Amino acid sequence: MVSAIGKKISLFDIFNYALLAFLTSLFLIPFWTTIVTSFVSEAERVRRGMFIFYPQGMDLGAYRAVLMPKSGVFSGYQVTLIRTILRTACNMLVTVFLGYGLSKRDLPGRMGFTFLIYFTSLFNGGLIPTYLVVKNTGLLNNYGALIVPGLVGTWNLLLMRNFFMQIPDGMEEAAIIDWRLRWTCCSGS
Numbered sequence: 001m002v003s004a005i006g007k008k009i010s011l012f013d014i015f016n017y018a019l020l021a022f023l024t025s026l027f028l029i030p031f032w033t034t035i036v037t038s039f040v041s042e043a044e045r046v047r048r049g050m051f052i053f054y055p056q057g058m059d060l061g062a063y064r065a066v067l068m069p070k071s072g073v074f075s076g077y078q079v080t081l082i083r084t085i086l087r088t089a090c091n092m093l094v095t096v097f098l099g100y101g102l103s104k105r106d107l108p109g110r111m112g113f114t115f116l117i118y119f120t121s122l123f124n125g126g127l128i129p130t131y132l133v134v135k136n137t138g139l140l141n142n143y144g145a146l147i148v149p150g151l152v153g154t155w156n157l158l159l160m161r162n163f164f165m166q167i168p169d170g171m172e173e174a175a176i177i178d179w180r181l182r183w184t185c186c187s188g189s
Contacts (some may be wrong), residue, residue, distance in 0.1 A: 099160025
């Protein structure tokens with residue numbers, strides 16, 4: 001068989017395209033029914049069942065219920081935003097400070113601390129021990145329970161430590177000298 005552009009199409013290609021079109025429709029049906037069901041009234045959904053391929057009448061009641069200020073969606077987004085901003089800021093602060101401290105070659109016990117931090121990435125305590133730690137530290141039912149348990153990402157900390165280890169010692173010494181010169185010049189002494 002020859003196509004319009006002159007390329008031969010085999011029976012395998014036709015079967016392959018048909019199979020892919022069938023599988024694509026199977027994967028898209030749940031998305032389609034979810035979208036259509038969101039525009040259907042509760043009574044119609046109960047009457048017609050769970051899988052509705054086309055709405056008989058449009059009803060925006062579900063969207064009105066979700067977008068009302070007292071629906072709980074807005075408070076959920078508020079918690080999500082607060083948690084994301086606080087956890088990101090705290091995680092960055094702790095990761096940078098720990099990474100810088102662990103990058104110092106003259107820190108006593110540096111390799112032991114690094115091993116302990118790496119060891120925590122290999123084994124997880126589990127859900128119940130984490131809950132007990134959160135409960136016993138008084139973090140239950142506040143934002144601290146969402147922020148503190150995962151405050152330090154082990155992989156990020158090791159990357160930050162390795163980044164700081166690559167900075168030459170002379171660069172830090174130059175920064176200290178520069179800071180002292182600026183401080184003495186600007187302080188007026």
